[in-house]
Amino acid sequence: MVIVAGLQASLADEDERGLKTLRRAMRCSPGIGPFKGESLETRPNVLRVSLALLKLGCQLLNLTSGISRKNYPECNLKYPHFAKSNQSCIKMNKIKKTFDLLSLISVLYLLNVSVGKQCKTAEASISGKALMGYTFKSLAVRAPFECQVLCENTFHCQSYNFFLPRKICELNNRTKEARPRNFVTDEDRFYVRSWPNRVSLGTIPELSAESCMEIVSSEEEKVVSARFSNTDTRHWMLDSGHWWYDRREAFGETTDPSGNTDMISPLFWLLNGSDFKITRSDDSEHTALLQTTDNCLGGHTFRSKVTNYGDFRNGTIWPNARCLGTCKVQYDGQYQITDGFVRASCNGSLQAADKVGFWCEIGWSGSVIMIGGAGGACGTTYHGIGITTAKEASFSAENGRAEDDFGNSPWGSSERSYSLNLWIR
Numbered sequence: 001m002v003i004v005a006g007l008q009a010s011l012a013d014e015d016e017r018g019l020k021t022l023r024r025a026m027r028c029s030p031g032i033g034p035f036k037g038e039s040l041e042t043r044p045n046v047l048r049v050s051l052a053l054l055k056l057g058c059q060l061l062n063l064t065s066g067i068s069r070k071n072y073p074e075c076n077l078k079y080p081h082f083a084k085s086n087q088s089c090i091k092m093n094k095i096k097k098t099f100d101l102l103s104l105i106s107v108l109y110l111l112n113v114s115v116g117k118q119c120k121t122a123e124a125s126i127s128g129k130a131l132m133g134y135t136f137k138s139l140a141v142r143a144p145f146e147c148q149v150l151c152e153n154t155f156h157c158q159s160y161n162f163f164l165p166r167k168i169c170e171l172n173n174r175t176k177e178a179r180p181r182n183f184v185t186d187e188d189r190f191y192v193r194s195w196p197n198r199v200s201l202g203t204i205p206e207l208s209a210e211s212c213m214e215i216v217s218s219e220e221e222k223v224v225s226a227r228f229s230n231t232d233t234r235h236w237m238l239d240s241g242h243w244w245y246d247r248r249e250a251f252g253e254t255t256d257p258s259g260n261t262d263m264i265s266p267l268f269w270l271l272n273g274s275d276f277k278i279t280r281s282d283d284s285e286h287t288a289l290l291q292t293t294d295n296c297l298g299g300h301t302f303r304s305k306v307t308n309y310g311d312f313r314n315g316t317i318w319p320n321a322r323c324l325g326t327c328k329v330q331y332d333g334q335y336q337i338t339d340g341f342v343r344a345s346c347n348g349s350l351q352a353a354d355k356v357g358f359w360c361e362i363g364w365s366g367s368v369i370m371i372g373g374a375g376g377a378c379g380t381t382y383h384g385i386g387i388t389t390a391k392e393a394s395f396s397a398e399n400g401r402a403e404d405d406f407g408n409s410p411w412g413s414s415e416r417s418y419s420l421n422l423w424i425r
Helices: 003-014 015-025 047-065 072-078 086-118 144-152 212-218 300-309
Strands: 127-129 135-140 158-165 168-172 183-193 224-228 276-278 290-292 322-331 353-361 367-371 384-388 403-407 422-425
Touching: 127 158, 144 158, 144 168, 144 183, 353 384
Parallel strands: none
Antiparallel strands: 127 183, 135 168, 158 168, 158 183, 224 422, 276 290, 276 422, 290 322, 322 353, 353 367, 367 384, 384 403
């Protein structure tokens, strides 16, 4: 079993590999990856103490590793200091069995004390989906959980598919985040991304990346580009349009997707991408409420995508009764109960439900990014991100007209318990 392998490795290859194997056996994340950067100084005290106990036991195990053989004279030759007689070997074998029990107790203690603080749950499987074209190993297994173990203990495994009819485990060297176009529907398979302590793409020769964008997409939890919040100043609705057009300094918690204040990252104006997604700040899984599916950004930055439609700084109105651009989207997660998504199921005369629109306006309502339908039975355009009730849509809220960084409508109370995160792929 993997834990025993950890005990053996802690002796055979010093404590580093042994500790890493134990961590993987416990499905724990050390915070900096399973194969690089660890040292005794960086580990929690409980792991140092437990490993020291295990090493002491492993030294005893090494001392007695050959004594259970039938050829006791060989045992005597290997350990002359202890093996005065065959009886000595028998006694040492009993010591070995005692250590087996003590090592199990030590590991259980290690698990009991540290799992609550260090272990993370596995990624949820996605039924009816598979990542195609990036499988580097396929093998038959008896049950799906064996696939988890295989992927966890194959250091360059990024994700896996499980082929249900034949119980085939397919280990992948990419994730669906790195290669979204290869993530396809397949009713005979399910997909799982590797545990949180997988090796990052581009950090070792076996996982060389094809581009910087591929690395960024693969490590998506690190690349929030912007956040829209109603809890602070309406930065995204400043009359100048500064945040959309001109700001070139980071603002806010750029590395924490759980923040609930406005944020803009350099990725907003530097990262070229193909698509984007929107998530909630209170969702630790970062499930896409919406994600574009048609190469919406076309290799450009998000700022370039938005601002190429025109210059709407300083109160310049954007055209009425239309959207200047649209992209196709798919919805997921809590979108039906999230502010800004009130028309995500409404097909209107101006825009259909499965679209996001840029610079949309119908009299006395507008949005920089409109989510879902508008016009006809769907009504106004002030649902989404960057919304206004200005008589003629602009960043200038004349006569105190209501506006918000995001929401179903600027009128009434604004949603303040969470914010929306923008991610570039």
